[in-house]
Amino acid sequence: MKRAVAVVGAGPAGLTLANLIQQSGIDCVVLEKASRAHVETRPRAGVLEHRSVTMLESLGLADRLLMEADRHGTCEFRVNGQAFQVSYSDLYGNQKHYVYPQQEVVKDLIGSFLDAGGDIRFSVSDVELRDLTSSTPSVHWTSADGVRTCVSADFVAGCDGFHGVSRPSIPDGVLTEFTHQHGIEWLAILAEAPPSTKAIIYALHEDGFAGHMLRSPSVSRFYLQVPVGTKASDWSDEQVWEALHKRFALQGSTWSLTEGKIIEKRVLDMRSHVVEPMSYGRLYLLGDAAHIITPVGAKGMNLAMNDAATFGRALISFYETGSEAGLKTYSDDCLRRVWRAQEFSQWMVNMIHTDVSSPFFGRLAQARLEHLAESPAYRATFAENYVGP
Numbered sequence: 001m002k003r004a005v006a007v008v009g010a011g012p013a014g015l016t017l018a019n020l021i022q023q024s025g026i027d028c029v030v031l032e033k034a035s036r037a038h039v040e041t042r043p044r045a046g047v048l049e050h051r052s053v054t055m056l057e058s059l060g061l062a063d064r065l066l067m068e069a070d071r072h073g074t075c076e077f078r079v080n081g082q083a084f085q086v087s088y089s090d091l092y093g094n095q096k097h098y099v100y101p102q103q104e105v106v107k108d109l110i111g112s113f114l115d116a117g118g119d120i121r122f123s124v125s126d127v128e129l130r131d132l133t134s135s136t137p138s139v140h141w142t143s144a145d146g147v148r149t150c151v152s153a154d155f156v157a158g159c160d161g162f163h164g165v166s167r168p169s170i171p172d173g174v175l176t177e178f179t180h181q182h183g184i185e186w187l188a189i190l191a192e193a194p195p196s197t198k199a200i201i202y203a204l205h206e207d208g209f210a211g212h213m214l215r216s217p218s219v220s221r222f223y224l225q226v227p228v229g230t231k232a233s234d235w236s237d238e239q240v241w242e243a244l245h246k247r248f249a250l251q252g253s254t255w256s257l258t259e260g261k262i263i264e265k266r267v268l269d270m271r272s273h274v275v276e277p278m279s280y281g282r283l284y285l286l287g288d289a290a291h292i293i294t295p296v297g298a299k300g301m302n303l304a305m306n307d308a309a310t311f312g313r314a315l316i317s318f319y320e321t322g323s324e325a326g327l328k329t330y331s332d333d334c335l336r337r338v339w340r341a342q343e344f345s346q347w348m349v350n351m352i353h354t355d356v357s358s359p360f361f362g363r364l365a366q367a368r369l370e371h372l373a374e375s376p377a378y379r380a381t382f383a384e385n386y387v388g389p
């Protein structure tokens, strides 16, 4: 099999790229380890930045999203039983966030790619990348029915997430890796509970952070800061609700939290990891394959889509004009945004968490929140980074 581009991984990065280049007549095949049903129902992120939506819209890929997604321009912080809101959209060009679950993004992108004649191979295994520094790299895999198959391509797009095969296919010593363990953990909870809030809530409490995030009119996402080393099974559903009630509590308010059936409970690895450069020979790394970020600030899916748009434009320019300029600057272009997002996410991590072993940092977090509550200049900077500069 010969294709211009072999795309490894059908997450937001791989599917955005595949749609983008297919629209410009660049042929590709997408190889995905999981089944279609699995990727279309895997709940993960839920917030799209304005610019991600604008990009999808410009490609005609946002029809359902624009009809169904809720727009949000305000978030709420709670500390010491008091609440304040930041209307970040008003502070930054009226740009809003769109609440639209990642699995719906994936479903839409698979649908549009297949409708336009795209080729996705689901449930593949033993994916191997070869000859990455030659002009004809290849990808080999075993198909769902057990047949070993191979595609030779001009380029390989490694969009297979943090645990994929693309990054480990690069020889040792080529990439510089930057890793940081944030020293905190989140228990992520998905509940069949209608949202108890119109705006995302970030609560700093002496027991640890609690977050109330939004997904749909009947499903909500909650996060609880838990001690490092916690297992999801350490927390009963009752303990989860008790902690959420306690950490969100407001003094002198009638606000209440609506409970519901807990349908997912898992501990998130709060780690940041970036590799430089984001390419090797004809292999280009996109999204989580090149960088992971904490969920704080909701940047991961948006960075993945930005990589796809940047790489897609570079490929289109290469095939239309022969110019390699975009391919040469791809890594630097993406890394600038990645590091800016990492810096913001880290800044937010420090603002909303309690370090029980070091109360000093708890006080710093409170001081930062007070600054945010009081200072229009600080709020404007927050808004710019939160919306996505």
Ligand code: FAD
Residues within 6 Å of the ligand: 008, 009, 010, 011, 012, 013, 014, 031, 032, 033, 034, 039, 043, 044, 045, 046, 047, 102, 127, 159, 160, 161, 162, 163, 164, 165, 188, 268, 286, 287, 288, 289, 295, 297, 298, 299, 300, 301, 302, 303, 304
């Ligand atoms: P992925 O979505 O991981 O896609 C990679 C794909 O490659 C997968 O489908 C995988 O099955 C496939 N694959 C893996 N190995 C192979 C292989 N060997 N061969 C073929 N295919 C392979 N981000 C936000 O922006 N906002 C949020 O609110 C947010 N919340 C999050 C909450 C949770 C609980 C989690 C876990 C993540 C969250 N993120 C959030 C991060 C976001 O989900 C990721 O950054 C995003 O999925 C990255 O997209 P991707 O396409 O790079 O990788």
Ligand code: PHB
Residues within 6 Å of the ligand: 044, 045, 046, 047, 200, 213, 214, 221, 295, 296, 297, 298
């Ligand atoms: C989420 O929707 O899961 C989310 C939103 C905002 C954050 C973190 C997570 O800062």
